[in-house]
Amino acid sequence: MVVKIQKSNEETTYNFTRKAGRSIIEHRPVFSPDGESLVVIVEKIARVYNVQTGDCVRVLETETNIDELIGICFDKEGFNVYGCSRDGLLITWTWEKGAVLREFKLPNLRKRQVCTFDLIDSERCLITSVNVYGGPTQIFLGSFSLKTNLQSPMEFTSQQIPFFGIVRVSLGWCNGEHYAAIINGSKFVYIQHMAKPHIHAFHSNYNEFRVLDVSCHQHQSAVAIVDTLGRATIVRGDLFNYKAVAREVLHWHHLPAFAVKFSTQGSYLITGGMEKVLVKWTIGNLADKANQKEFIPRLPGLIKFVAVSNSHIAVTLSNNSIVIANAQMRVHCTILECGGLSAAARAGAALLYHRRTACLLMGGRPGHLQLYSTASDKVLCNLDITDTNSIPTESKHDLIPLETEVTCAATSGDGNWLVTSEYRNDGVTYPEEKLKFWVSQLSKGAVPFTLVTCVNLSHGGCNVVAISLNTLGTFCVTAGTDQKFRIWKQDKATRQKREWSCLTACYYSSGVAQFQSNSIFNDIKKFNISSFTSGPEVLPYMKEVGRRGDLILRLMNIHKEAAVGRPIVSANADPENEMGGVAISQDGSLIAAWFGCKLTLWDTHLCNLRTTLSHPALRPKGVHVQFGIADAAHYLVCTTENCLAVFSLLSLTVKWLVNIKPTCLVSDPFSNKMAVVTTQNDVFVFTPHSSTPILRQNGLVDPRSGVINICTFAKAVKKNDVLLYFMRNNSEIYCLEPERTTDDRLEVISSKNVPTSNFSALLAEQQLSEVRPLQAAELHELNNVALGNNAIKQFLSAAPHMVPPVNLISTAFLEHISGQETTEEPEETEAAMEVDPQSSDDEEEVVSNGADETKTQLWTANYDEVNEKKLRRILKLPVLHKDAAASIFGVKSN
Missing domain, CATH: 2.130.10.10 (YVTN repeat-like/Quinoprotein amine dehydrogenase)
Structure with missing residues (x-):
């Protein structure tokens, strides 16, 4: 609930906030137990989306400041939600209200960062972590208790699993006991017993191709994996004995597959990868539909993760979106966030x-x-x-x-x-x-x-x-x-x-x-056509791990x-005349263009070079250029890699110059304001008239985490305010906006006034009603005299030229404002009244005199007198002779 507060006359302050561009594809999403919601990890929080509409219905936040959430899981009953941060903070929320029940730090992490988080049962969780502060790059497995943080964790140290930058974990059942399947980007699949640390095994992929994802069957002893060749392999049998398993290979993908997931009942297998196609395989006991495939083609990005429920499939794509499809493989909803730019678009x-x-x-x-x-x-x-x-791409040589x-x-x-x-x-x-x-x-x-x-x-x-x-x-x-x-x-x-x-x-x-x-513009194109009879080509990325630039x-x-x-740079490029930014003047008569370190001015109509502006500080090359607007139209603002300079078009000289390292320059198309951002994420809003900035904000964000590379002006509420939007890391959107004034700012009511029921949440803290109780003072009749006096005051206070002519005003109204009093005539009766003989005759004379008194007229127009005054004024003019004018108009002169 919010209330308005009053306006204050303080100076305008600006807030710098992040608006959009958060990544929603870093971790696998999770369906709620009822399948109606999808929980997505977004940096430090978890958003809950409605599966049918794709709208965010609520947010799960932490009370303690964390760096990043890495996993979300539901308990078996579906009452609570568990999450874990990268630094090892375990959080428990209630699913119905989203309230934080408990937060505690996982013990014995020994300065390791958590990679994955999974629930074994209602009392234990499985954590994988790696040592990023030096030492061996090895994956550590540990089982922690959810009930208390005093119990020492169970560490699985009997199996050594190296770390190569990829960690995927899936939990399943084998012989009635819990196990975990772990892959690390190599050719092996590691199996670990959850109750007995000394029981473990590993399985090697056929032809030693690298395994990229793993999924465990929830009702059978089976594991599905996908590899760099594009195959999906299902391993069935006693997973703790590598000799007692059977393999089934499903191969449709031509390029590496990144995601695999069993359906809830295990009758289907969903895979996806670089082809941007989701494939649903029919497996299990459906003999009449064996090896049947269904597809969702032309997805807008590479498939990273797949999550399933009883009725829906959620697909995480590389363009920072999540596609939700039903069980019939029909897309009906998309969760989209800003960002997701490809390498070339960045x-x-x-x-x-x-x-x-x-x-x-x-x-x-x-x-x-x-x-x-x-x-x-x-x-x-x-x-x-x-x-x-x-x-x-059809070639496996270059998959970018x-x-x-x-x-x-x-x-x-x-x-x-x-x-x-x-x-x-x-x-x-x-x-x-x-x-x-x-x-x-x-x-x-x-x-x-x-x-x-x-x-x-x-x-x-x-x-x-x-x-x-x-x-x-x-x-x-x-x-x-x-x-x-x-x-x-x-x-x-x-x-x-x-x-x-x-x-x-x-x-x-x-x-x-x-x-x-x-x-390339002059070379003859030559194509290498590979032989179709040759076997599959094995490239280094398919089998080798730990390579630099994997x-x-x-x-x-x-x-x-x-x-x-694949950047393509020619050795014949001439940086001396390399093009930079271009700009058009406000009146459209001039064009400014960078050619290397030379800033040129061109005539728009004749299309010829007018002049060239140069300065030693403009080397090695120019980047941006903008013309001034409104009263600054005679200025030209430009930037290089090391400075910001302002030229005067009247004198063709540098008016002022500042040594900074700008990353972008932008101008407001409807004012004379400009903004420049530096490599240190400093923002300066200025006008070309002066080097003193109007607004200065230093170090908006840490430049080590990303530099603001582009910005733009937006329309502010007030004319003199500044509203700027920035883009950092080519996807993160920030805003520099004025702090909301107290006139329209909304203040959160304290927790003491929080309503105690759902109905009271709909009621305001203060209520006003136009229906008021009956009061004795309101029963009296209106005071007509007071109302009339008020109207007279308003009429007399008006300006003379706003008052209507006197002849159009009611005579009764003029009599009233002049102070004349009128008496009311007695009502006529059918029969004559009897007169008391003892009454006095003086009273009769007073009554008769009051009734027969004639009314005096306040003002009467005398047009003859007015005309005579005008004629006398004309006689005083020296245009005509005095006697001639008198004889013409028939007026006797004095």
Whole structure:
């Protein structure tokens, strides 16, 4: 419950908060016992989502500050929820209310970090941990009691399991006893008895391929594993004896499979991997449907984890989303969070504020832009920019996916136009490069933009590095790695469809950089066709473990990849004239473009070079450039790797310069404010007029955990306030906003006033009603005299020019305000009244005089007198002769 508090006249303070971009795919999700909810670990908390709608219904939080949750489990009865943090804090929640019952630190961890957490039964849990502070990289297994933290844990030290960066654990039953199956990314599957530490075993995968995930059958003695070859193998029998088991191999996946899970009853097996296809295998006693497969194809990301219930399947994908499907393999819900950028998209991540929808446009899944609502904290839609199918690689040599990505985007100031560029270069075929123009269509459908113009090879196959649009969206400039910038303009010849066309291309050097930037433009393509008769090719990542830069670990953490998988750099590139940022002036007459360390100014209409601005501090090359807005339109602000400089367009000289290391520069399209962010995550909001910042925030976040690489202005509630959104690590969204004023800030009521029942929770602390009890003072009649006096005061207090003419005012009202009193005439009766003979005659005379008295008129218009006054005023003018004027108008002059 909240209440408003009064407004105070304090200075504006700013808050820096994290809005979105949290990872929801780091750990396997868990279904509730009833199957109606899905619990997802999100860093330090656990969110509970409704399976049918995909909405977050509540959050499970801890009372003690932790670094990260690593596991969530339900007890057998489903009354409590257990979780464990990476530093070994065990938390117990009630499932119905989400209240914390108990928190205690697990003993004897010896400075180890917890990797996995699983419940053995209602009294014990299994913890795996690794020593990250030095010493042997070995996986330690321990069983801890849930009832008390005084009991010493049971450690399983008889089996040595090395650590290679991957740990997966699954619990099952064998011969009526609990066991745990552990894999570490090698070719072995380790089996450990839960009650007897000395009983253990291990099984080796066929052909020594690395095992990537494991799942135990809940009713039979069986284990399912998936490997780097794409096979799913089911091991049945006495798992504690490697000679008493049988294997069944299911092979559909061509690339490595990362997830495997038995169904609740064990009649089906669900697998998934790099093909972005979920496969449901029919196994067990269903002889009529043996080896039958069902698919969910074209998922938007690599499959990382799979969770099952009696009626649903939850699939965790690498694009930071969770897809929920029913038992019939039909997707009906998606839990989506900001982030999930691919490796190629991170190189040119975009963050734009769309004013028409009040949402943020940012990169998302491959080939898409996300529309994120800052008000509802949800991703409204995914805008498909490339409109291409996601096809996995056919070669096993390089598994890092390389798809057509959105490398650059820009919107107009009014939000009507969106311009995007997409690029793909695999180093073998000719590069794919397109420039697309989108128009806003909020009133026509759910998709906010529609494609108007698509330009193939707009820069000859070279990647676009910068895009700039004017405020009205009628003029566009794009810069590419071909060391040219091109000017685009709308063609309004047709009313129904506004198309864009290129006016010209401008360059500073010889203009042949597109043939020198990369040898792929001139090389003859040669394809290596492998023989179909040869056996399967064995690559190092399939069998070898512990390699530096392990490809399997990179694929499992592809959502954290910080660079393009296959960067292609030519030795012939010329950094002296390398293109940087471009900008258009407010009036559209000038274009500013970086060519290496030279900042050039071009005429928009003539498309010729006007001047070149240079300074020793601008070396080695420029990065960003922005024109001033409003009263700062005669300034040009630019950044390099080591400084921020402001040029005056009137004198073509540097007005002021600051030695900082900026990462991004952005301007507000509707004010003269600009913002710059440094490598130390310092934010400065300034105007080009002065080097003294308007707003300064130092060290918003620790730069060791990530640097803010892009920001954008948003529309603030008040005109002079600043509202900035930042992107860190290419997925985390932060906001620098004014602290809510006391006029609209909501204050949480203390716990003393918390309602004691569900009904009282709907009632406010203070209640007002328009129905009041009957009071004696309200029974009296209205005082007409008081009301009349109030109306007269309002009438007399008005300005003279607002008062109506006197001849239009009621005579009775004029008599009332003049103070004249009138007597009421006596009512006429049918019969004459009898007169007392003893009465006095004076009373009759007084009554008759009062009734027969005539009313005096307050004011009468005398037009003759007014006309005479006007004529006398005219006579005083020296225009006519005095006697002539008197004879003409018939007035005697004095």
